[in-house]
Amino acid sequence: MKVLKNFEALFIVVLGLACAANFALDSTAVDESTPANAAAALAPMIATTPGMQVVVVSAKRLSAAEKAASLEEERKARKI
Incomplete structure (x- = not known):
């Protein structure tokens, strides 16, 4: 029974580390100091069509x- 609790604790720790690493890497990848930089970084993801079909x-x-x-x-x- 202790083995299952240890695996659960290990899973929680790994999940926390993965979330922290994802947050840290995402925040350094894009400089969001000004809204213009954030908009320029998101420009390729925005649809370019003017209206809905x-x-x-x-x-x-x-x-x-x-x-x-x-x-x-x-x-x-x-x-x-």
């Missing part, structure tokens, strides 16, 4: 009779 579907709605016929065709196709 929009898909327009133009089709008429099926009437009740057409919908029933379509469903019957699908049921017949499944039976085969």
Whole structure:
């Protein structure tokens, strides 16, 4: 039982060291002393498209009779 507790403690210590190392390396990689530097560092990650793409579907709605016929065709196709 002590072995499992030791592994749990080891895991917590390693996780803490990994988080600390990640924080330390990330904070030194980018000089964030001014907002202009931070924005320049993030510029490649920002999308360059001016607007969102929009898909327009133009089709008429099926009437009740057409919908029933379509469903019957699908049921017949499944039976085969």
